[in-house]
Amino acid sequence: MKIFIDTANVKEIKEAASLGLIDGVTTNPTLMAKEGREMKQVLKEICDLVSGPVNAEVISTQTEEMVKEAHELVKIAKNIVIKLPLIKDGLKAVRILTAEGIKTNVTLCFSAAQALLTAKAGATYISPFIGRLDDISQEGMDLISDIKKIYANYGFKTQIIVASVRNPMHVVNAALLGADIATIPYPVIEQLIKHPLTEIGLNRFLDDYKKAFQGNNAK
Ligand code: G3P
Secondary structure (H helix, E strand, O other): OEEEEEOOOHHHHHHHHHOOOOOEEEOOHHHHHHHOOOHHHHHHHHHHHOOOOEEEEOOOOOHHHHHHHHHHHOOOOOOEEEEEEOOHHHHHHHHHHHHOOOOEEEEEEOOHHHHHHHHHHOOOEEEEEHHHHHHOOOOHHHHHHHHHHHHHHHOOOOEEEEEOOOOHHHHHHHHHOOOOEEEEOHHHHHHHHOOHHHHHHHHHHHHHHHHHHHOOOOO
C-alpha cells in the first residue's frame, strides 16, 4: 500500500519524506487555509520535495471553472493531480480532464454508488472519507471493502485513497483490505512508528548494556 501524507505543511512533508515513507501528498482547502500562505507557492514547494503525486484541490463548483482552475494548477509541476469534489459538475470535469491526460482525484466520497460513478467518469483516484463516516456511527472501512469489490468486479483502474484517516487502526485496516493508498496526517504517521513495548525493550537493552560495560566495574 502506498502512503501519502495528508497535509499542506512543508515542514511536516520534509520530515516525513526524510523517513523515505512518502509516496505522495494530499491537500485540501482546509489544510491550505491552516498554512495561511499563497496556495500555488505552497504547492510549488511541496512538488520540489516530493516526486510522487501532489494533490491540489479546486475551489470552484462549476465544471467550466473547475477545468480552468485545473489548467492553472497543472502548470505548477508535472506531478500535480487535480482534486475535485464528488458533485455532478465535478464528475463532468473529471471526464474532460481525463480526456486531456490530466490526473484527477475525486474527493468527499461517502458511498459505494458515488465511487462507482467516479470510476465510470474515468478518475485516477477516489477518496472515501473514513473518519467522517465513523464520526456519524457508520463503519468507514465497510465502504472501502465495498468499493474494492465493485472495482474488482468490473476491472476499474481508479485507485482507492483511504482518506480522513484518524488513527493507526485505520491504516492497518486499509492495508488488510488491500486499499491502493492511505493518506495519513503527520501525527498518525508518528503514531504508526511508536509502540510502548519497543520503547520499554530499548530502554532495558540500553540499561543492561550500561550496567555491564559502563558501570563502576567496567574495565
Ligand atoms: O484527506 C481528507 C482529509 O483531509 C479529511 O480529514 O480528518 O478532516 O476528516 P478529516
